[in-house]
Amino acid sequence: MRHFLDFEKPIAELESKIEELRKMSEAEGLNIAEEVGKLTEKADRQLRATYAKLTPWQKTQVARHPDRPKANDYIASLITDWTPLAGDRAFAEDRAVLGGLGRFRGRSVMVLGTEKGSDTESRVAHNFGMARPEGYRKARRLMQLAGRFGLPVLTFVDTAGAFPGIEAEARGQAEAIARSIEACLEAPVPVVATIIGEGGSGGAIALAAGDAVLMLEHSIYSVISPEGCAAILWKDAAQASVAAEALKLTAEDLRRLKLIDTVVPEPLGGAHRDPAAAITAVGNAVQAALTPLLALEPAALQAKRREKFLEMGRELPA
Structure with a gap:
């Protein structure tokens, strides 16, 4: 059963009517193909019109859609010979972060991903994609391992943020995040x-914090969730839609601000409507981004990455 978001109610009503007519046709042998065709065209137009003008808050809802492909789905579809690796060699295994070795289109790679479940x-089991230290x-550890063996690193990010529990803070959450960012930036x-x-x-x-940062068309990327921002600024989480607008968290906004490199188009209606097509599009975009990077020597790669992040915010578009 398809899950519809609040702003998709007109589409849901049309698709429900289409389904009812199809069932009626099968049960009673009625020839209503023309009427079904007209309603299908109307639903398609409605879907296109709706997704052509999504607000930042609506994009946030699409990014969180429960049927949206998760990191596990991308790994299963894009990575062959997958060998998961576990543990931080210091405290425990954290299933919010997936990691392992595999092949991406014939090339050996290290893969990391945050998995919501x-x-x-x-x-x-995956703690809703919120990782602990x-x-x-x-x-x-796995990024450093990739560096030693000369393996490109591919990451698939889908998380509301790091786990905020007191036990995570006690075990050094901030330091662990900082060291992981450092590992990204220093990777050879x-x-x-x-x-x-x-x-x-x-x-x-x-x-x-990579050489190339890609975003799916209806994904979001922000320093804080809209609800968290609204709670801090207005003491009212109901102002989340206003916060989403102010945060500039959409792929289009971030590409314009030069904080990401590529926006990957999604199937009409979002990745959840056609996961296979969305995953293929991501695979093609990753291949396009990775290919020129493979030609660079480690020192050149690190220098270019450093300059990329230092350049952020120096010149903002008008």
Whole structure:
């Protein structure tokens, strides 16, 4: 059963009517193909019109859609010979962060991803994609391993942010995030990061400080969630839509501000409507970003990456 967002109610009503007519046609042998065709065209037009003018808050809702492909889905589709690696060699395994070796279109790579889970059981198991210090220390360990063996690093980011619990703070959450960011920036191999859903705060940057940063069209990337921003500024989480507008968290905004490199188009209606097409588009975009980076020597790669991040904010568009 398809899950519809609040702003998709007119589309939901049309698609429900189409489904009812199809069932009626099958049950009673009625020839209503013409009427179904007209309604299908109307639903398609409505879908196109709706997604052509999404607000930042609506894009936030799409980025969080429960049926949106998760990191596990991208790994399963894009990575062959997948061998997961676990643990930070200091405290524990953190299932919010996936990591391992595999092949991307024939090339050996190290893969990292934040995994939210797709149902209640898996969401709890992966802590809703919110990593603890051991998750970021695992990410750092695997990035350093990739550097030693000359393997490009691919990351798939989808997290509301790092886990804010007191036990995570007690184990050095801030330091772990900072060290993971440092590992991204110092890696002697190409790092291609893709924001596939929600890119929240330092928890996302820890895996996204790459040579190339890609964002799916309806993903978001921000220093804080709209709800968190609204709660701080207005003491009212209901102002989240206003905060989303002010945060400039959409892919288009961030590309214009030169904080990301590429916006990957999504299927009409969002990645959740056609996960296979969305995953293929991401694979093609990752390949396009990775290919020129492979030609660079480690020192040139690191220097170019350093300059990329130092340049951010020096010249903002009018």
